[in-house]
Amino acid sequence: VRFLLTPDALWLLGFGLAPAALACAVCTPAVRGQSGWLFGAAMTLIGTLGVFGLQDGASFLIAWEVMSFGGAVMILSEKLPADAARPVLFMLGLLEIGAVALVGVVLLLGFRAPNFDFAGFSITAAELPVALTILTGLLLIIGFGAKLGLLPFYEWFPGAYSSGSGASGALLSGVVLNAAYFGLSRGLLNWLPNPTSPGVPELGAFLLVIGVLTAVLTALYAFQEEDWRSLLSFSSAENASIAVAMLGAAMMFRGDGQQDLASLAWMVALLHLAGHALAKGGLFLTADGVYRATGGYSIFHSDLLRRSSWVFGVGALFAAMSLSAMPPQAGFVSEWYVFQTVFQGFHLSTLAGRLTMALAGAGLALTVAVAFATFVKVFGIGLLGRSTRGVAAVSPTTATVVGLLGLSLLILAVGMPAWLDGLRVAVASEFGTEAASQMHDGLLLVPLTAKFAFISPTLLVIVMPLLALIPIALIVAHRRYAVRYAPVWYGGFDQDPERASTTALTFSNAMRTFYSFVYRPTEVIETEAHGPEYFIHRLRFTHDVAPIFGPYLFAPAIRTVYYLAQKLRALQSGHLNFYLALIGGLLVIILALTLP
Amino acid sequence: LTSDVIAAGVIAWAVAAITSLTQRGLIVARILLFAGCIALIAAAIAVNR
Numbered sequence: 001v002r003f004l005l006t007p008d009a010l011w012l013l014g015f016g017l018a019p020a021a022l023a024c025a026v027c028t029p030a031v032r033g034q035s036g037w038l039f040g041a042a043m044t045l046i047g048t049l050g051v052f053g054l055q056d057g058a059s060f061l062i063a064w065e066v067m068s069f070g071g072a073v074m075i076l077s078e079k080l081p082a083d084a085a086r087p088v089l090f091m092l093g094l095l096e097i098g099a100v101a102l103v104g105v106v107l108l109l110g111f112r113a114p115n116f117d118f119a120g121f122s123i124t125a126a127e128l129p130v131a132l133t134i135l136t137g138l139l140l141i142i143g144f145g146a147k148l149g150l151l152p153f154y155e156w157f158p159g160a161y162s163s164g165s166g167a168s169g170a171l172l173s174g175v176v177l178n179a180a181y182f183g184l185s186r187g188l189l190n191w192l193p194n195p196t197s198p199g200v201p202e203l204g205a206f207l208l209v210i211g212v213l214t215a216v217l218t219a220l221y222a223f224q225e226e227d228w229r230s231l232l233s234f235s236s237a238e239n240a241s242i243a244v245a246m247l248g249a250a251m252m253f254r255g256d257g258q259q260d261l262a263s264l265a266w267m268v269a270l271l272h273l274a275g276h277a278l279a280k281g282g283l284f285l286t287a288d289g290v291y292r293a294t295g296g297y298s299i300f301h302s303d304l305l306r307r308s309s310w311v312f313g314v315g316a317l318f319a320a321m322s323l324s325a326m327p328p329q330a331g332f333v334s335e336w337y338v339f340q341t342v343f344q345g346f347h348l349s350t351l352a353g354r355l356t357m358a359l360a361g362a363g364l365a366l367t368v369a370v371a372f373a374t375f376v377k378v379f380g381i382g383l384l385g386r387s388t389r390g391v392a393a394v395s396p397t398t399a400t401v402v403g404l405l406g407l408s409l410l411i412l413a414v415g416m417p418a419w420l421d422g423l424r425v426a427v428a429s430e431f432g433t434e435a436a437s438q439m440h441d442g443l444l445l446v447p448l449t450a451k452f453a454f455i456s457p458t459l460l461v462i463v464m465p466l467l468a469l470i471p472i473a474l475i476v477a478h479r480r481y482a483v484r485y486a487p488v489w490y491g492g493f494d495q496d497p498e499r500a501s502t503t504a505l506t507f508s509n510a511m512r513t514f515y516s517f518v519y520r521p522t523e524v525i526e527t528e529a530h531g532p533e534y535f536i537h538r539l540r541f542t543h544d545v546a547p548i549f550g551p552y553l554f555a556p557a558i559r560t561v562y563y564l565a566q567k568l569r570a571l572q573s574g575h576l577n578f579y580l581a582l583i584g585g586l587l588v589i590i591l592a593l594t595l596p
Numbered sequence: 597l598t599s600d601v602i603a604a605g606v607i608a609w610a611v612a613a614i615t616s617l618t619q620r621g622l623i624v625a626r627i628l629l630f631a632g633c634i635a636l637i638a639a640a641i642a643v644n645r
Contacts, residue, residue, distance in 0.1 A: 007644055014640030021633030027626055035616050038625040042613035049606060422644040
């Protein structure tokens with residue numbers, strides 16, 4: 001068995017392992033099932049390493065399954081909700097669809113070769129007709145897209161993630177997501193034939209469109225969530241989709257002969273996933289801190305920011321800033337590069353390509369705006385929101401790991417010129433260009449040329465505190481005016497800031513109304529009254545947003561499986577003679593197939 | 597040296613998987629999982645430099 005970790009694999013693995021290491025050190029907050037969780041985490045990590053490093057189809061598929069199995073073991077052993085089995089089974093079902101697609105790819109590309117070694121895949125692919133090339137590409141997108149959460153597969157994310165802890169989420173959204181992206185990138189760029197061959201650039205355009213559509217939908221759904229884990233899970237699918245969209249852009253540029261721009265898009269995806277793994281790990285571990293302090297994962301006014309260590313607050317703030325693309329964090333840098341790459345679409349020679357890039361830019365702009373609002377909601381309500389309830393502070397251990405991940409995000413952003421040099425070998429071996437060194441001009445970050453645009457998070461870190469001197473000076477200058485405190489009008493009711501404050505539901509109400517054609521929200525109010533209906537004893541309010549693919553795609557598929565299972569039960573009749581007849585029939589078929 | 601570090605990390609994870617199955621080995625498993633991750637991060641930095 002051949003094992004090789006390429007520089008891009010090590011990049012994605014390294015950044016994915018940083019939150020994984022801290023999640024393993026902190027362990028799951030579930031009281032029971034730590035043993036099973038640690039076993040699942042070990043399986044996940046071993047499987048992930050196999051996905052990154054194994055170089056033949058058969059062992060790769062085994063590693064892929066071990067990785068999925070480890071994730072399911074982690075979630076199931078935690079037993080956080082009583083009914084975790086159903087969403088995990090749904091996850092495994094969709095992941096198996098992906099696994100079958102990957103088996104199809106391995107068979108298609110390895111069938112004519114002497115063995116299943118990846119080195120022979122590209123040689124086989126070069127001889128494939130266009131239809132089979134496109135089929136291989138689509139199977140790769142389905143196979144890895146099931147794990148990355150490309151549409152329609154993202155619908156397993158909220159159920160499965162919210163059945164586990166934040167520690168499980170830190171592994172699944174970090175190193176596992178990176179491994180799935182690496183597999184897709186390797187398959188589409190290295191296994192498919194010549195990038196200019198018919199069908200290959202079109203696959204890139206398809207991937208760009210799917211990536212952007214998924215990013216828009218998952219960003220919209222993330223905004224409506226009120227559970228830390230399901231919100232963050234949708235956000236993971238969104239960020240993976242942005243990286244996938246960049247991979248599609250890389251394929252389009254490469255198909256057009258623009259190697260420099262292709263390598264820019266490819267590197268941007270790697271930068272984005274690196275920052276995402278750190279930030280998402282930080283927020284998933286923040287969610288575990290919330291669980292340990294409040295006993296649940298709901299986003300509500302917990303007053304945790306004021307009660308906990310400042311290290312926790314700074315770490316969570318940096319992570320939220322990065323995921324909402326606020327300067328100077330790593331997420332800001334990578335999303336700035338994402339837009340710079342899409343803006344370079346005018347270099348493409350075809351009108352369709354240019355138009356696709358322009359529309360992708362518009363879709364990504366919507367995604368980023370919604371993501372910004374989402375993390376304002378998470379941080380503003382989930383951590384900053386004041387409360388008079390007696391909630392415990394986040395433990396010093398959680399505060400330290402969240403703080404470390406937040407700090408690592410800042411280090412990634414500030415040291416970006418140096419980090420880019422770390423990708424020089426990877427991009428040179430993949431595209432044969434020097435794009436890594438062209439992406440920065442000293443401390444300035446540039447999209448290959450300084451004439452188009454530039455930013456510098458390194459300098460921003462120095463300038464931003466200097467800008468803070470202006471409001472400080474204004475405060476100092478106006479100190480002679482006494483501050484007057486007056487009660488706030490509460491609509492005639494008693495003063496109760498907690499009751500009057502914005503909840504997670506009301507925060508997202510405007511978007512829920514405006515995009516009701518996507519969300520199709522439902523609200524049910526049930527009242528119970530003793531005697532006349534005016535004297536309400538209990539009021540039960542439930543609300544939800546409808547999934548897009550669940551009722552139309554997955555529910556009929558599940559019904560079909562149940563129907564087939566019921567019909568096939570006839571085979572399990574319990575009669576020995578019937579089983580012997582079946583075996584006899586199979587022997588006759590085998591003989592008929594082999595004897596001629 | 598890098599391949600040795602990677603191999604050490606994998607062995608640490610495999611041993612962690614085994615020790616996690618016993619109640620007394622939970623702390624050992626946590627330490628080994630953490631150490632394996634750190635070893636591989638170190639290898640990643642060494643190669644990409």
